[in-house]
Amino acid sequence: MLSLLKGIRVVEVGAVVLGPYAGQILADLGAEVVKVEPLEGDIARYAHPTGAGGGALFVNNNRNKKMVALDLKSPDGRAALTALIETADVIFHNMRVDAAERLGLGFEAVAAINPRVVHCAAIGFGQRGSYRDRPAFDDIIQAASGIAGLGAATAGEPRFVPTILADKVAALHAVYGILAALVARANGREGPIKVEVPMFEALAAFLLNEHLAAATFDPDGAVGYPRILSPHRRPFRTADGWIAVLPYTDRQWRAFLTEVERTDVIAQDWFADPRQRPAQIDTLYALVAEALPARTTDAWIEALEARDVPCSRVAELGDLLTDPHLAEIGFFDVPEGYGEGVVRMLPQPVVFEGVEASLDTAPRALGADSRQILRDCGLDERQIERLIAAGVVGAA
Template sequence: MSALPLSGVRVIDLTRILSGPFCSMILGDLGAEVVKIEAPGGDHVRGQGHKIDGLSWYFAGFNRNKQSLELDLRKPEGVAVLERLLARADILTENFRPGVLAKMGLTEARLNEINPDLIVVSVNGYGSTGPYADRPAFDFIAQAMSGYMATNGTPDTGPLRTAPPITDLVAGLYAALGAVAALRGRENGGPAQRVEASMMMSMMSMMAYLSSNALATGRDPVPTGNDHPIASPYGLFRASDGDIAVAPSTEVIVQRFMKEIGLSHLLDEPRFVNNAMRVQNRAELNALINAAVAGGTQAEWIARLNKAGVPSGRVQSLTEALADPQVAAQEMVLDVPHPGHGTVKMTGFPIKFSQTPLRVRHTVPDLGEHGREVLRAAGYDEAEIDALIANGIMGAGDPAG
């Protein structure tokens, strides 16, 4: 097996909760050695979500491929340990509010003194400059502020939050990309620099053509629920045993769709002759399509339409999606044996590499589990480590402790 893309890269990870840990997990998944530094007591997420055999599967899903060091950064001796680790690291990841790192003594100047090659990666709510820089962040608020919520939903629901913490995740993903790009730049003669991604700005970059059109026209998009604002036919239709989702993307695909369901002739009628007319007469057209597809099952239509090149599928519940045969073929649900906690299921790796497939190299760490190992590798001797533990600077990493 060849080395993973980020083999040999050392990440010191101060992130906690969600956006930052997602970023550092991605770096770990890609092959970096990630040391997660946890405050005494550990990342709050260890106590959140459903637990099995004492382990939060939510925590597990965001903290594989990391090692854990429990360290008290409120004490100067703790910061001294951190500085010694940073001296030999490539990347520092953090998701404190802007300014917190500096208050800890780790100003830009100090970090540069400790390690001029260090890339500092920050995930935050709004960016570290501007009028909202100091605001505390939370996914729901970033969804609201970014304009995203106003486009999600229907005219009846009004602005609607979406369930996944999408702004945390998109910001974490952008930060990981920024980290790898900055690393590549540094390794090719560029500077070691600070990289930042914020939840609000990351989400704004996902508004795509909704923003393009809003900027071009000055008008807001209207929430349209499951109807595509400017395409027809499009949406959910009723097969004999459930809905099918159909999304013909071009006129040619619309023709194929109508042919497959035996309604080609409708496209000659003035009311359905082009997309504009079909959008105008959407209700009539949908009724005719529903009558036609009622004659077959979901599975039959989905197979037949896809074969004809018409994008089609069904609305799966999350448990159905997780059990989907394609998801199995793509190894997107992993069974990770975890000593003492049974077999943990978690989402797999969405990036597929042909030569160096990603894998779980480190199961989810117990709190402080790798403290001794990490400090030894940084040159600490056993007596120094014992003293740090005895003085309450770092955790002993005892699973029972």
């Protein structure tokens, strides 16, 4: 855990992946992240597979946080939340807007309590459009944003990207939105700051970065980046497995074609013309696919790396656990005393040097920090014990 955000308190009312993933990044950067859960806990705590620290999905998204359990549907629970909001620099949630407002987590309600707060809501659809009240889950956003539809262009039918893409992309947008707001506040910006992160818009912008294409300049222009949408752009079969090969520059294509003894292609008029060659990408990819089964994956990697042609063997999920590069950088290392049962931990991939750091802490039990956090918010012991006895506050 780094010290870059030391002194910043973030109240995260998040569940499953989007909110917790963003909250963990902020916690890893040094913010004091207070995760507010319902009395039954974040459902990710119980998602299979589970270990000593709970579900793997929970363990991988909730380290370095403090845990408070509150019944936000009760007046006393909302009063405790109000006390917490008063002490916060950032309020962050990933629930539907109407639900947030019912629980006192809407922007206006939070700003009235804390006029210096950064309020970030990660939601399904932007509130200025007609989709604003639609429910949103990763599959729904992948479909609505065009991500799933890309499969129709390359594989004949729509398909989901097999990772929780929308949640994680939106979480990263939430992190930079929160950090930008904190910088503005540090530079003298007064008053509350509202940050809205819609999953749909985040994924649409993410996708269209390259695929807006000709529509960038022409209202009726075609969308789609041809090389990316080519059905021939895929991992290629070798004599004993699969490999990714990407000659991209003129030099790399010449090197590859020389290696496979197809210098006749280099002699074509279109090959040397950077405006014509992209139109021949299917021809070039087909040529790659035709050549690669002649050798093993290892043989191709040796030959192509010698010619500085970008390539990689195609790893499966399990291969990452024994990847030599990841082992050398300690990618999965778990700090001593981190927590029982955790044998691998995922780091933040951004590396900082010259920054004070401390050991990471494992995800905490449900309500583990309820008493201390409420004390910090000004409640006395009798008030806290009354709320616990009334079933409003959960305390481990």
